Amino acid sequence: MTLETTFMVIVLALIAMTDAAFSGFRASCGRTGLVNRGRLDAIAASRGVFVLAVAEAILIVVLAFGKPSSSGLPEQFDRAGRAMLSVYIPFAVVIILGLLAYFTLSWRRRFLAVAVLLGPLTLLRPLIAIGGLVLAVASTGSAFIRLTFVAAVCTCLIVEPTCEHLWYRRPKTRAGLGLYSPD
Amino acid sequence: MNLVSPGASAESATECRPLEITDLIMGWDEQGVRLPISQATATQALSARGQAQAVRILRRLPTQDGMLVDSAVDETVLRVHLELQRLAEELQQPRRVLEHINLRVEALLATATNAPVYVIDVGCGLGYTARWLSARGGLDPRVHIIGVDTNRTLIEAATRLAGTERLGCRFVCGDAARLEGLVDDPRRAVIVSSGLLHHMSLPQIRQLVESHSYHHVDSFAHWDLVPGKWSVLGAWLFHRARMREAISRHDGVASARRAWSAEELLSATSGISANYDLLCRDPGAIRPPLTSVLRPLVGTVREK
Numbered sequence: 001m002t003l004e005t006t007f008m009v010i011v012l013a014l015i016a017m018t019d020a021a022f023s024g025f026r027a028s029c030g031r032t033g034l035v036n037r038g039r040l041d042a043i044a045a046s047r048g049v050f051v052l053a054v055a056e057a058i059l060i061v062v063l064a065f066g067k068p069s070s071s072g073l074p075e076q077f078d079r080a081g082r083a084m085l086s087v088y089i090p091f092a093v094v095i096i097l098g099l100l101a102y103f104t105l106s107w108r109r110r111f112l113a114v115a116v117l118l119g120p121l122t123l124l125r126p127l128i129a130i131g132g133l134v135l136a137v138a139s140t141g142s143a144f145i146r147l148t149f150v151a152a153v154c155t156c157l158i159v160e161p162t163c164e165h166l167w168y169r170r171p172k173t174r175a176g177l178g179l180y181s182p183d
Numbered sequence: 184m185n186l187v188s189p190g191a192s193a194e195s196a197t198e199c200r201p202l203e204i205t206d207l208i209m210g211w212d213e214q215g216v217r218l219p220i221s222q223a224t225a226t227q228a229l230s231a232r233g234q235a236q237a238v239r240i241l242r243r244l245p246t247q248d249g250m251l252v253d254s255a256v257d258e259t260v261l262r263v264h265l266e267l268q269r270l271a272e273e274l275q276q277p278r279r280v281l282e283h284i285n286l287r288v289e290a291l292l293a294t295a296t297n298a299p300v301y302v303i304d305v306g307c308g309l310g311y312t313a314r315w316l317s318a319r320g321g322l323d324p325r326v327h328i329i330g331v332d333t334n335r336t337l338i339e340a341a342t343r344l345a346g347t348e349r350l351g352c353r354f355v356c357g358d359a360a361r362l363e364g365l366v367d368d369p370r371r372a373v374i375v376s377s378g379l380l381h382h383m384s385l386p387q388i389r390q391l392v393e394s395h396s397y398h399h400v401d402s403f404a405h406w407d408l409v410p411g412k413w414s415v416l417g418a419w420l421f422h423r424a425r426m427r428e429a430i431s432r433h434d435g436v437a438s439a440r441r442a443w444s445a446e447e448l449l450s451a452t453s454g455i456s457a458n459y460d461l462l463c464r465d466p467g468a469i470r471p472p473l474t475s476v477l478r479p480l481v482g483t484v485r486e487k
Contacts, residue, residue, distance in 0.1 A: 029425070030266035033309055033344050035318040107275045111476070114273050115417060122424040164427075 001074060008081045015088050016056075016152075017049055019125075020159045024048020026122070027163035044163070051162050055155035063151070068144050076142040080149055083139040087132035095121060129153050200441045202229055203434040204237050205263055206382060208244065208256050211333060215356060220251045237437075240429045257336045259430060264309045264337060266431045267378075270421065274476055276377050276406065277315035280304075281322075283479065287373050287402045292323055301372040304330045305359035305391075306379035310341030310352065317345070317352035328352035329366070331359055360394035369398035377477065380407040381441040385451040388443070392482065396456035401484055406477040409465050410442035417476065448480045460485055 001009075028044030067073075098117030102110055136149045207225040210218040222241065229237045245255045271277065284302055291300045302322075304313045307330030317328050330352060332338050338356040345352055355365060359379070362369045374395055380388055395403045408414050415436060422435035443451075445463040452461060459482040466475060 026425075030262075030269045030427070033265045033268060033311075033340070035311070035314050035348060035350075107278050111274055115421070115476075119421055119424045123420070 002078070005074065005078045005081070008078065008085060011085060011089070012081060015092050016052060016156050018092075019156055020048040020052035021045040022048070023156075023160035024051070024163045027160050027168045031168045044168075047163050047167060048159050051159045051166075052155060055158065055162075056152070059148075059151050059155055063144075063148055066144070070142070070144075073142065073145065076140045076145045077148070080136040080140045080145050084132040084136040084149065087128060087135055091121070091128045126157060129157055199232070201232055201234055201437045202237070203382070203437045203441070204229075204241055204430045205260055205434055208241070208251055209260060209334060209336070211335060215335065217253060217335070220256070221249055222246045222251055223249060225251070234437075237433055240433055243429075259428070260334075260336060261309075261340055263428050263431045263434070264340075266426045266428055268309060268311045269425055270435075271311050271377060273421075273425075276477060277312045277320070279406070279477070280312055280375050280377065280404070281316060281320050283404050283481075284373050284375060287483075288322065288326055291371050291373070291401055292325060295371075297325070298368065298371060300326045301366045301369075302326060302328045303362070303365070303372055303374050304328070305332075305374060305376045306382070307332050307341065307354065307376075308334070308337050309344065310338075310354050312375070312377055313352045313354070314341070314345050314348065314350050317350040318348060327366075330354040331357050331365070333358060360391050362394070362398045362400070369400050372398070372400045374400050374403035374405075376405045376407075378407055378438065380405050380443055380448065380480065381438050385443070385447060388448065389451045389455065392452045393455050395482060396458060399458070399484075402459075403482045404479040406479045408439050408442035409475065409478055410439070410444050411465075414439040414442060414476065445478070445480075452480070452482075458485055459483060 022045070024044045024047045025041055027048070028040065032040055034040065094117065098113050098121065102113035102118065105113060130153070133149055133153045137146045140146060204225075207228060208220055210220060212218055222244065226238050226241055229241060244259065245252045288300050288302065300323075302313075302316065304310065307313055310330035310332075313328050313330035316322060320328075322328070328351070330338070330341055332341075332354070333356065335356045338354045341354045345354065357365070359376070362372065366372050383391065391405075392403070408418075418435045418439035422432045426432050426435065445465040448463050449461060461480070461482050463480040464478060466478075
């Protein structure tokens with residue numbers, strides 16, 4: 001694996017982990033009702049990363065067993081990864097700008113970051129994920145590489161519903177409300 | 184900014200406003216006894232306004248002999264209000280309330296050394312604003328924070344949430360317009376609400392403000408959505424992106440459609456009392472209300 005390909009994999013992994021952390025956070029939102037819940041938010045984010053790590057680990061094991069012995073595979077992987085990053089990096093930059101705005105604007109204007117950037121981008125996220133995937137798939141002729149990228153994107157998209165299902169679907173009954181804490 | 188002053192034409196057509204599902208599925212009588220809610224009746228009310236989607240959502244709620252099952256309704260309404268708290272968080276609503284009440288609270292504290300000052304959040308729901316003020320407001324210990332709501336389920340949950348975080352605020356189940364027995368001296372009370380007014384008709388809003396005047400409260404500020412297409416679009420976007428419950432998504436948009444304009448609010452409350460200066464401003468129709476999604480109807484006691 002070349003240095004460039006290694007760097008590309010690291011960038012993709014960082015984007016996936018950050019997305020997973022936010023997915024975990026989103027799954028937990030509107031479930032606790034507490035005012036001071038920084039610790040719970042951190043736990044939710046780490047749960048997102050954990051779910052992604054488990055899903056990716058399973059994926060890597062499965063793919064390792066099914067990997068064909070083709071000599072051009074690293075080049076094809078590299079090409080598909082670059083195509084995917086051409087969509088994901090601009091999206092990630094906009095998200096980072098939105099977050100910077102959120103944390104640097106005065107509290108009166110903080111909502112702007114959510115209303116103008118972060119809220120709409122949450123809605124666009126699945127489309128962006130699929131858009132990057134389409135470019136990656138179109139850039140390679142290898143069925144194995146295509147399958148790898150499809151599976152990788154799917155693991156990212158299932159993090160939020162998985163977290164919700166595992167930890168945050170519990171109905172907040174009158175008895176439970178106020179006693180809610182991380183399991 | 185359009186500054187609208189009280190005195191323009193009064194009543195507006197309330198009947199054509201869309202209904203919120205959460206307003207239809209729970210109810211209590213004056214003694215606080217839970218009223219049984221017929222699914223058919225609630226459905227008819229929604230159908231009459233052409234709210235087909237709301238009808239479909241309502242029909243998913245469990246029933247027994249045609250009546251909505253209280254425990255299922257409670258769970259649903261709690262989930263909706265937990266999600267609704269996100270909106271208050273992202274809009275920084277408690278900070279807005281704190282910024283607004285600080286001056287009045289300080290002035291009242293200065294008038295008497297030991298007498299308490301009351302901040303009363305009417306229609307408090309899960310009491311997020313009251314709990315936030317209690318947890319992070321940094322208010323003087325002589326400031327008593329009280330949340331009031333007619334919804335017993337939400338008040339019980341708010342009390343539990345405050346207990347979990349060991350907060351000093353308290354929650355009372357009752358009518359927002361009645362302060363008897365709630366505080367010792369209503370003249371030392373600052374009344375606030377967030378997102379309450381669109382649940383009420385204009386005559387009810389007038390009644391609420393009349394009650395403030397009757398009790399001679401120090402001041403009041405009722406925040407609610409600015410009406411208009413921007414608010415409807417923003418509500419749709421926010422609720423699609425952040426809410427999971429179908430009722431949350433429906434009611435979020437319905438809230439924006441139900442919102443009263445500053446002109447309507449000031450007309451409805453005009454002439455109630457010479458004791459208060461009333462103020463309510465809507466941003467212009469063209470500019471989106473990005474930093475003032477909720478704006479207050481403010482009543483401040485006139486200096487004598």
